Amino acid sequence: MERRSVLLCGLVAALSACGEPAPRKTGGVGTARVGDRVTPAASVPVGSGVLVDMPGNAQLLVVQPRSGEFRAFNPSCPHVGSLVNPPAGGVITCPLHGSTFDPSSGAVRKGPATSGLTEVAITLSGDDLVLA
Template identity: 85%
Template sequence: MDRRSVLLCGLAAALSACGEPAPRKTGGAGTARPGDRVVAVSSVPDGSGVLVDMPGNAQLLVVQPRSGEFRAFNPACPHVGSMVNPPARGVITCPLHGSAFDASTGAVRKGPAESGLVEVAVVRSGDDLVLG
């Protein structure tokens, strides 16, 4: 490898491990099916939430808006599909254009998104949440 290739590879490594770029995560349950484990109940902070990796390079946003109440949403912002952040102070935000969603319901609070986050059914099964 010549010097230029080494430098370019070094730069690329910082961005994508110098090879195939990492596939972009999509929102939703991916290839999981009803009854498949999503996350341990203890991993979902009370009053907040967590992004959970799902099979098929997908993610879900699982929230616990009130103690013992769990909901899951497809974290793809309905505006252009970028992944939202877990909630802070009851609000889920999209870092790309600033849309805001209610952490309890997924309803849009502030645009540019014109619709809320899509809910994905989860149910508690012992110490875990599973797809409903």
Template identity: 65%
Template sequence: MGDVPVGGGVLVDMPGDGQLLLVRPSEGVVKAFNPACPHQGTTVNPPTGGEITCPTHRSGFDPATGAVRSGPAPKGLTEVAVVVTRTDVVLA
């Protein structure tokens, strides 16, 4: 995650498990979310300008918690438990 700036994120492919959205909301903190928007299942975009957004109907989510901030999404993004090592981020 060292190449992901604080406030940024990246979509990663998990073999056999689909995708995860990994975000770095602050220094030393890594969060993982299921990137499917709860509204219609569209894959959300990594955070820019302090918000994760859905490209379909513009729902906005907090990158630190996944909570919905705006738009038609009925709930926030589902957090996925991960463990961060010196070189990897793995499912917990």
């Protein structure tokens, strides 16, 4: 293949991959309501957690700090709103400015955030975690 053809194919591929950027996910329950399924309990590892997509382009952080204990938090960091990462090494971390939070309570451990993550009520219903 000629160099010009290779460059042209690369340009066409790059342009066809472009378009409207995906909307940025926000923290919270979105359009979900009490009783709506959040995630199977089995999908949340003990000592860690998962970011769960919710209706309305939102996400929740669901954690299992101890076996059988489930908590959910709005993953928007109270500092500037960046979405935090699931717990690793016993701490939830905001990748933007390094704030850290307790995975059992959502309480701030280290700033610049000055308040903790907002808890969202969930309960176990059968094998699923649902909004309470």
